[in-house]
Amino acid sequence: xxxKEFKKAVEALDLVVRETDYAxxxxxxxxxxxxxxxxxxxxxxxxxTLRTYDVxxxxxxxxxFELLTAYAxxxxxxxxxxxxxxxxxxxxxxxxxxxxxxxxxxxxxRHFGWETPIRDYQTKFTRAEIDAFEFxxxxxxxxxxxx
Numbered sequence: 001x002x003x004k005e006f007k008k009a010v011e012a013l014d015l016v017v018r019e020t021d022y023a024x025x026x027x028x029x030x031x032x033x034x035x036x037x038x039x040x041x042x043x044x045x046x047x048x049t050l051r052t053y054d055v056x057x058x059x060x061x062x063x064x065f066e067l068l069t070a071y072a073x074x075x076x077x078x079x080x081x082x083x084x085x086x087x088x089x090x091x092x093x094x095x096x097x098x099x100x101x102x103x104x105x106x107x108x109x110r111h112f113g114w115e116t117p118i119r120d121y122q123t124k125f126t127r128a129e130i131d132a133f134e135f136x137x138x139x140x141x142x143x144x145x146x147x
Contacts, residue, residue, distance in 0.1 A: 003079045006038075006071040013060055013067075026064065028055030036064060038072050046072040084124040086115050087140040099123055100140060110135075 006024070007017045016027040019040075026036040028051070035052040039045035046068045052061050071079070089112050092098035096114065101121040103109035117123045124145050130137065 001067075001070045001074045001079070002081060003071075004081070006067060006079075009067050010064070013056075013063060015064070026068075028052075036068055038068050041076070043074070043076055044072050082126045082128070084126055084145040085130065085142040086123060086145060087125065087130070087137065087142060090139065090141050100125075100137075 003024075010017050010026055015035075016030055018025040018027060018032070018034075022041050023037045023039050025032075025034040026038075027033055028035045033051070033055075034049065035055050036048045037046065048061075048065060048068065052064065056064065087100040088095075089098045089100070092112055098112050099115040101111055101113050101117065101123050104120045104122055111121075113121075115123055130142075
């Protein structure tokens with residue numbers, strides 16, 4: 001389970017997720033009264049407090065437990081989405097239309113244009129995708145995608 005999915009699912013239970021250096025704390029309200037936690041640095045480490053039963057009903061407690069178990073069981077390196085990059089051509093002078101775009105259907109079809117994908121073109125690439133390119137790309141400038 002991805003961290004983004006985990007947080008969204010916990011928030012759907014009307015609970016608050018707080019992040020520390022070592023864990024995600026689950027609060028039953030905005031007063032920082034944790035009812036559960038799951039480790040960010042160790043797999044299979046989680047905690048549900050007795051206070052959970054004061055804050056949630058039985059069904060919500062079961063749902064929270066299932067979410068915590070699923071997330072805690074996920075290997076650490078699979079919890080985050082891989083970083084992605086835009087690739088720019090430093091020679092093209094129009095800085096708004098110099099982003100690499102590759103067709104999702106025809107991998108040999110590529111052009112430079114806007115950073116936002118148009119039609120069926122991909123403009124954000126993972127490190128593995130970049131390394132697998134079969135065309136010269138060492139001259140392209142990498143801009144990390146921040147979302």
